[in-house]
Amino acid sequence: xxxxxxxxxxxxxxxxxxxxxxxxxxxxxxxxxxxxxxxxxxxxxxxxxxxxxxxxxxxxxxxxxxxxxxxxxxxxxxxxxxxxxxxxxxxxxxxxxxxxxxxxxxxxxxxxxxxxxxxxxxxxxxxxxxxxxxxxxx
Numbered sequence: 001x002x003x004x005x006x007x008x009x010x011x012x013x014x015x016x017x018x019x020x021x022x023x024x025x026x027x028x029x030x031x032x033x034x035x036x037x038x039x040x041x042x043x044x045x046x047x048x049x050x051x052x053x054x055x056x057x058x059x060x061x062x063x064x065x066x067x068x069x070x071x072x073x074x075x076x077x078x079x080x081x082x083x084x085x086x087x088x089x090x091x092x093x094x095x096x097x098x099x100x101x102x103x104x105x106x107x108x109x110x111x112x113x114x115x116x117x118x119x120x121x122x123x124x125x126x127x128x129x130x131x132x133x134x135x136x137x138x
Contacts, residue, residue, distance in 0.1 A: 067102040068111075068122050098125055106136050 071091025083089070093099075098110035099122060111122040128136075 064103050065105075067105070069100040069102060106133070108133055 071093035
């Protein structure tokens with residue numbers, strides 16, 4: 001008869017794997033997790049080649065969609081199909097009311113239209129506080 005398969009829980013294998021990884025890390029000069037510095041001395045666990053996590057530098061180049069909203073309206077499909085050059089679409093905002101600045105569709109500021117070098121721009125007149133911006137994420 002054939003011998004039954006091993007009934008090991010695998011804990012012994014995991015222990016051996018952990019020991020092997022720890023030994024490999026020590027040989028690479030990294031030290032085992034929680035073992036102190038790379039030279040094996042107890043104390044600070046300096047991460048070699050890694051920036052501190054409190055720095056935001058790694059996200060500063062992520063592009064975001066910025067939208068300046070003049071106003072909104074709802075129009076029936078029938079009315080959309082009848083639009084022609086020169087048609088006027090009435091928006092929800094009044095003339096002189098601040099425009100909304102949205103980042104990834106979340107309101108962050110309000111401002112007024114300016115012209116800079118023959119291009120439209122917006123001068124920010126009100127920026128939402130960090131607390132107000134966090135509330136919008138909910």
